[in-house]
Amino acid sequence: LDTFFVLLKSLLREQLLKQAEKIQILMIKACSDEAEILKVIEFLNELRSRGFGLFLPVYNTLLIALGKFDMDTVSKNVYYQMVDSGVKPSLLTFNTMVNVLCKKGKVEEAYGFLGLILQADFRPDTFTYTSLILGHCRKCNLDAAFGVFNHMQEEGCLPNSVTYSTLINGLCKEGRIDEALVMLNQMVERDCQPTVYTYTVLLTTLCSLGRVKEAFDLVEDMKNRGCPPNVQTYTTLISGLCRCKKLEDACDLLKEMISNGLVPNTVTFNALINGFCSEGRVDSALDIFNRMEKHSCMPN
RNA sequence: UCUAGAAC
Numbered sequence: 001l002d003t004f005f006v007l008l009k010s011l012l013r014e015q016l017l018k019q020a021e022k023i024q025i026l027m028i029k030a031c032s033d034e035a036e037i038l039k040v041i042e043f044l045n046e047l048r049s050r051g052f053g054l055f056l057p058v059y060n061t062l063l064i065a066l067g068k069f070d071m072d073t074v075s076k077n078v079y080y081q082m083v084d085s086g087v088k089p090s091l092l093t094f095n096t097m098v099n100v101l102c103k104k105g106k107v108e109e110a111y112g113f114l115g116l117i118l119q120a121d122f123r124p125d126t127f128t129y130t131s132l133i134l135g136h137c138r139k140c141n142l143d144a145a146f147g148v149f150n151h152m153q154e155e156g157c158l159p160n161s162v163t164y165s166t167l168i169n170g171l172c173k174e175g176r177i178d179e180a181l182v183m184l185n186q187m188v189e190r191d192c193q194p195t196v197y198t199y200t201v202l203l204t205t206l207c208s209l210g211r212v213k214e215a216f217d218l219v220e221d222m223k224n225r226g227c228p229p230n231v232q233t234y235t236t237l238i239s240g241l242c243r244c245k246k247l248e249d250a251c252d253l254l255k256e257m258i259s260n261g262l263v264p265n266t267v268t269f270n271a272l273i274n275g276f277c278s279e280g281r282v283d284s285a286l287d288i289f290n291r292m293e294k295h296s297c298m299p300n
Numbered sequence: 301u302c303u304a305g306a307a308c
Contacts, residue, residue: 127303
């Protein structure tokens with residue numbers, strides 16, 4: 001970060017504003033944790049106090065980065081600062097605010113920003129509505145989620161596969177797996193391709209209910225639809241097999257994923273270690289633990 | 301600037 005700071009100071013000294021903007025964006029995207037992003041904000045404030053206000057793309061990049069770390073309070077501060085500085089938010093700005101608030105379950109506040117979208121004469125889009133659906137699902141308010149789902153279509157805004165996956169996940173988390181499976185069929189009928197996310201959501205729930213047979217049938221479906229399982233999908237299935245004490249099958253699946261060119265991660269190994277430990281097979285668990293290093297996988 | 305969804 002210090003390198004970025006030095007570079008930016010020289011660029012601004014030379015009044016190279018367009019270049020400075022590009023560097024500011026790179027700097028924000030380089031932040032890998034909350035502490036770094038806070039340092040960046042502090043530095044950008046220093047620039048502002050010296051008369052170098054931030055442009056819209058910089059604000060949007062900053063809000064997107066804050067959203068990735070679920071920093072809704074800081075997001076709001078940055079948003080208000082942006083408005084105070086006379087920079088007009090775009091739909092992307094509002095959508096980013098709606099999303100961070102919905103992720104944190106602050107649906108009321110998210111609707112405040114929806115109001116601002118309408119006031120600014122923008123049309124909420126699929127991103128906006130999908131975030132609102134997510135917010136309602138996080139609050140276990142499926143009725144409201146479906147309300148948004150219907151409303152967006154009345155407004156001529158089509159749900160996409162992310163919208164469906166979000167709703168399907170909401171149904172699953174509420175224990176309504178069979179309705180979720182109906183929605184999967186519905187999205188296919190409506191020409192909306194399920195993605196690996198959609199399937200993994202459903203597989204997670206089927207596995208957690210011990211419905212492993214159905215889970216593997218669904219894996220066949222997804223493969224047939226040209227949607228190959230990824231690391232998270234395999235991890236879900238391994239965890240499901242472990243839950244049913246099918247530990248050897250779980251190990252076979254680990255081999256299969258590796259032979260498919262996938263790289264198991266810490267979560268994958270945790271699932272296996274947990275499975276063996278739950279059955280008292282600590283020695284096997286230790287073997288797996290020791291294999292993590294070979295896969296350049298850090299225990300957490 | 302190009303933002304929304306999943307695994308232990």
